[in-house]
Amino acid sequence: MRTRTPRNQIQFGVFFQGVNSTTIWTEPESGSQTAFESFRRIAQTAERGLFAAFFLGEGLRLREHLGQVHDLDVVGRPDAQTQLAALAAITERIGLVATQNTTYNDPVDLAHRLQSLDLLSGGRAAWNVVTTDNAWTGANFRRGGYLDHADRYTHAERVVETVRAVWDSWDDGVVAADRGATSWADPSGIHVVERDLGHYAVRAEGRLPRSAQGHPVLFQAGDSDEGRDFATRAADVIFSAHPEFEDALTFAADIRRRTRAAGRPEDDVKIFPGQQFVLADTDTEAEEKARWVAEHQITPATAIAYLENVWGTSLQSYDPDGPLPDIDPVVEVTGSTRGSAFQFQKSQELATQWRALSEAEGLSIRQLVTRVGVRRGGIVGGYSTVADRLAEYADAGAVHGFNVSPWLVPSGLDDIVDRLVPLLQDRGVYPTEYRGDTLRDHLGLRGPLTRRAAA
Ligand SMILES: Cc1cc2nc3c(=O)[nH]c(=O)nc-3n(C[C@H](O)[C@H](O)[C@H](O)COP(=O)(O)O)c2cc1C
Structure with missing residues (x-):
């Protein structure tokens, strides 16, 4: 044996x-x-x-x-x-x-x-x-x-x-x-x-x-x-x-x-x-499934809400399939009601980082949130x-x-x-x-x- x-x-x-x-x-x-x-x-x-x-x-x-x-x-x-x-x-x-x-x-x-x-x-x-x-x-x-x-x-x-x-x-x-x-x-x-x-x-x-x-x-x-x-x-x-x-x-x-x-x-x-x-x-099927999961976890409405958490203000006029907001966050730090992923992080720094990523890779709001989102x-x-x-x-x-x-x-x-x-x-x-x-x-x-x- x-x-x-x-x-x-x-x-x-x-x-x-x-x-x-x-x-x-x-x-x-x-x-x-x-x-x-x-x-x-x-x-x-x-x-x-x-x-x-x-x-x-x-x-x-x-x-x-x-x-x-x-x-x-x-x-x-x-x-x-x-x-x-x-x-x-x-x-x-x-x-x-x-x-x-x-x-x-x-x-x-x-x-x-x-x-x-x-x-x-x-x-x-x-x-x-x-x-x-x-x-x-x-x-x-x-x-x-x-x-x-x-x-x-x-x-x-x-x-x-x-x-x-x-x-x-x-x-x-x-x-x-x-x-x-x-x-x-x-x-x-x-x-x-x-x-x-x-x-x-x-x-x-x-x-x-x-x-x-x-x-x-x-x-x-x-x-x-x-x-x-x-x-x-x-x-x-x-x-x-x-x-x-x-x-x-x-x-x-x-x-x-x-x-x-x-x-x-x-x-x-x-x-x-x-x-x-x-x-x-197979790996390919799993990748496809993961895309489906992400799309259903991050709907157009949740993508906007995710960014609002950091910006601290309503972003309802922005298109989830368009670029990131051109305005700056209205809060210095993200608040404690905003989810553990970026609790108490500097809003401006996060916004700058995310804008750079979305510009470099041509990501829409929804794609960006899928990329940086929880898990x-x-x-x-x-x-x-x-x-x-x-x-x-x-x-x-x-x-x-x-x-x-x-x-x-x-x-x-x-x-x-x-x-x-x-x-x-x-x-x-x-x-x-x-x-x-x-x-x-x-x-x-x-x-x-x-x-x-x-x-
Ligand atoms: C993985 C993880 C799970 C947590 N789950 C809960 C929870 O279910 N309920 C809760 O009130 N806090 C939860 N917390 C938050 C903690 O209560 C704590 O307040 C928070 O992490 C801040 O403490 P820290 O600065 O040491 O991380 C969780 C924290 C972590 C890291």
């Missing part, structure tokens, strides 16, 4: 985006963005494909565009924890990741809800920690620009530490192992958590014993220096915005360096960038080309996996699971079974950070 040296593997998670600008919701094949049936189908398809996790974002306020609700894309979504609790009942292995911010959530309440999900799902829950950094969201809570950027991460670190303390407040073995015991729980093993978080203080006990994975896995999404340092000190997994190969390599090197500096083994933090795939039998097409190719490409990511250690965003719901994972996954398995770069029952098992994580000394 031929023996092979095992290769690095990559894994998949699925990012059911909900609010976003890349899901095509206008086609006959497009399903509901809010009905349980769509979530069920995606989650069960992902589980069939041995995906590590089903992932949901969080939006605390409806997206806006020039002061109005942004109605060209999907704008609302169900609460992540409620939705994941429903999915826990109809799935068996896949991890369930809820994005929840640290700025507006109460840590004791958050700890209890996440721990409940973890317990009820048999140890499959994760918390994607975000700080949600804008005053516009804060206005929803009548808090305006409640915390500035650096303060958000100081506060986030305290919130995460408090949540973990609540999760750890029950010792192992607190609940009686058999019915012959005279009390259900041993109160001496339940400890009070007292923390001063600066803006408020908490005093509470956890209300639940541990789950099968100790406590929920921690993801982090936030790309600044502070965000990366925070992730490498506190998180198990980073949901990154760096999917392209060279960029992914640079990002991975940076994260390994920061992880070592935080006193942890360099591969302790797993990296899962968001990624879109456009697949077909820039992702990975496009025939199934075996893409399988080879992903094997390169695995071999180079550029990522531990991808958080896949399907551009069509709910059928968007079918070709990935039925056609791509088997090719990756043939190449030895994708799991052929779930490694265990919990999310921590699937991701090959060691125990919860706070419990390692005890272990």
Whole structure:
């Protein structure tokens, strides 16, 4: 029998985006963005494909565009924890990741809800920690620009530490192992958590014993220096915005360096960038399909809206198939309601850069937006080309996996699971079974950070 040296593997998670600008919701094949049936189908398809996790974002306020609700894309979504609790009942292995911010959530309440999900799902829950950094969201809570950027991460670190303390407040073995015991729980093993978080203080006990994975896995999404340092000190997994190969390599090197500096083994933090795939039998067909996808993701109306985000003013009089606006942006920097792709970038610089690109290559507004738009097409190719490409990511250690965003719901994972996954398995770069029952098992994580000394 031929023996092979095992290769690095990559894994998949699925990012059911909900609010976003890349899901095509206008086609006959497009399903509901809010009905349980769509979530069920995606989650069960992902589980069939041995995906590590089903992932949901969080939006605390409806997206806006020039002061109005942004109605060209999907704008609302169900609460992540409620939705994941429903999915826990109809799935068996896949991890369930809820994005929840640290700025507006109460840590004791958050700890209890996440721990409940973890317990009820048999140890499959994760918390994607975000700080949600804008005053516009804060206005929803009548808090305006409640915390500035650096303060958000100081506060986030305290919130995460408090949540973990609540999760750890029950010792192992607190609940009686058999019915012959005279009390259900041993109160001496339940400890009070007292923390001063600066803006408020908490005093509470956890209300639940541990789950099968100790406590929920921690993801982090936030790309600044502070965000990366925070992730490498506190998180198990980073949901990154760096999917392209060279960029992914640079990002991975940076994260390994920061992880070592935080006193942890360099591969302790797993990296899962968001990624879109456009697949077909051949490369040529995939390219054609990618053009179709881009055209449907970036309609004439969304192309104009995309530029308005940067210009900060109405560009409705411009022809989407014509040249870029000849007027300058009316804002200095792009705002925080304008989508993460160019949040807080200098408007004038972007406009100059885009004008130069469109003039050099003769691109219309729509063509330019397709070129520079979010995700820039992702990975496009025939199934075996893409399988080879992903094997390169695995071999180079550029990522531990991808958080896949399907551009069509709910059928968007079918070709990935039925056609791509088997090719990756043939190449030895994708799991052929779930490694265990919990999310921590699937991701090959060691125990919860706070419990390692005890272990
Ligand atoms: C890949 C990625 C996904 C994110 N998803 C969310 C989300 O679902 N909800 C949210 O409120 N913020 C989300 N954020 C934004 C973070 O909350 C954070 O506010 C923002 O990235 C600014 O922090 P930074 O300067 O460290 O990047 C996400 C950020 C990244 C990079």
